[in-house]
Amino acid sequence: MPEVLEIESYRRLAETVVGARILAGHADRYLAKKLDQPVAWDRAVRGLRITGTSRRGKLLLLETDGPTLGLRFGMTGVLMVESQAGLDALFYGPHEYRAEWIRGGLDLEDSRRLLIHDPRRLARVEIAPDLDELGPDVIGLARADFDAALGARGEGPALKARLLDQSRLAGIGNLLADEICFRAGLDPRTPVGRLDAAQRQALFRALGQTLRTLGRRGGSHLGDHMEARTPGGLCPRDGAPMRIATVGGRTTYYCSAHQR
Ligand SMILES: [Zn+2]
Structure with missing residues (x-):
């Protein structure tokens, strides 16, 4: 299960997409469970530029020129960046990769994609997450x-x-x-x-x-x-x-x- 050390690794990986503009967002119904509906993710993120990363405990934050985006990884979530060179995944421990376990993510203008791989379906995306509860x-x-x-x-x-x-x-x-x-x-x-x-x-x-x-x-x-x-x-x-x-x-x- 990803804990603070793993999420800190994900944050460092996410640093590689700072500066990129988001073309589209994808989220299946599990990843979007904290939103009104899955399409809300695409509507909220489309056109935003990623300006930085931060973290509070196990919550990864992507700062943008609009709302802050929150990524939670649940029990088995892994962050990956897909580029033309292939997947730059941060797997820790024994992990199996399956394309069907990609729950969603962000398409970036530079043709890279930020992806969440999560067999157990407990990862979540959030728009302007409430940090007061942490x-x-x-x-x-x-x-x-x-x-x-x-x-x-x-x-x-x-x-x-x-x-x-x-x-x-x-x-x-x-x-x-x-x-x-x-x-x-x-x-x-x-x-x-x-x-x-x-x-x-x-x-x-x-x-x-x-x-x-x-x-x-x-x-x-x-x-x-x-x-x-x-x-x-x-x-x-x-x-x-x-x-x-x-x-x-x-x-x-x-x-x-x-x-x-
Ligand atoms: Zn002992």
Whole structure:
């Protein structure tokens, strides 16, 4: 599933189409699900010039000389640029390409096309998306914003559920959340409000380390805990059995020994 690191890669790919004018937009009924109707995408984007890119968490933004365009990639969405030289796709992990999984995109005046490939049909396009529903981006997050996102001391939801809550902190998905808890030595089920100052500090450090290290390695699926992400898996740090639970609605792997 694309998380903030993958979307940041898509943003860098999208940088290659900055300056181009949009000739037409295409969206199937899945990609256009947040619009009134699929043709609304073409009507909104036709003739716009792409002037820049940005990102908030997992939401990729194309700035134009008109409204900002939002691209969401769901569970399996991949951004591709098709040129005369062929597809410049950003596939991460094992991926299969099928033309029928192209849900739509943008035709550009320079004969290139920006395409969204999405087997699971959960990717969405948006026109002038509302950023108020998203918390601050996790990349480059300040400590004060991190503390605000975690919330007040007390009880609160499970730590992992809070990390996944995009309205609190934008960009963390299932694999990054597990890797951050693994590196911080924290049980992902711990009520977030019960973390003490030292645990919050460890969590903040692990967040930064995880984003930097996995960004360098090339994706959310390249974390230290990944090799143990299988039934019967053993912790690569101490050899203890890994546990599997559902936390924050997602399948969660954590070490029975060092994550407390
Ligand atoms: Zn361990």
